[in-house]
Amino acid sequence: MLREIGLERKEVSILNVVKCRPVTEDGKNRIPSQTEINICSNTWLKHQLEYLQPKLIVTLGSVALKYFFPKAKVTKEVGLFKTTNEGFTVFSTFHPAYILRNNSAFMRETYRNHFKQIYFYIKSNNVLKKPPIDKVLSSTNVKQSRLDNFFS
Numbered sequence: 001m002l003r004e005i006g007l008e009r010k011e012v013s014i015l016n017v018v019k020c021r022p023v024t025e026d027g028k029n030r031i032p033s034q035t036e037i038n039i040c041s042n043t044w045l046k047h048q049l050e051y052l053q054p055k056l057i058v059t060l061g062s063v064a065l066k067y068f069f070p071k072a073k074v075t076k077e078v079g080l081f082k083t084t085n086e087g088f089t090v091f092s093t094f095h096p097a098y099i100l101r102n103n104s105a106f107m108r109e110t111y112r113n114h115f116k117q118i119y120f121y122i123k124s125n126n127v128l129k130k131p132p133i134d135k136v137l138s139s140t141n142v143k144q145s146r147l148d149n150f151f152s
Contacts, residue, residue, distance in 0.1 A: 001115050013048075017063050019040055019044055037063065045067065056118070056121060056122065056127050057091070059093070061097075065077055065092045079091075079110075081117075094111060
């Protein structure tokens, strides 16, 4: 998706709220508790954010969103820009795994639109030293096929 909005992996930092995935007693993944989020993020994420001072944070899913806004519901916050008490601009979207599990035309288009919003925010707020290329999520077959490969 980064390439779709003209970004390279080296131009972004990908951080995790929790550095390990909590599991149930039978070994299945589970959502981390608020306590686990607080412990792990206070140990790592808080310091990473202080160091990086990002101009835009994109949360992927509810766990990341809840770090910044503990009472937020991802389904009500997706596609919105909000400002944290610390002054960070946060944009919320779905976790890629959710999109893959709910692989409908509507969800794919919603996800595309979220990344369009990210692109226009980056471009209009001069977030990067080098602005992203102007070929963003157009209706060309090349870009469409790249995005379709992501969802297949």
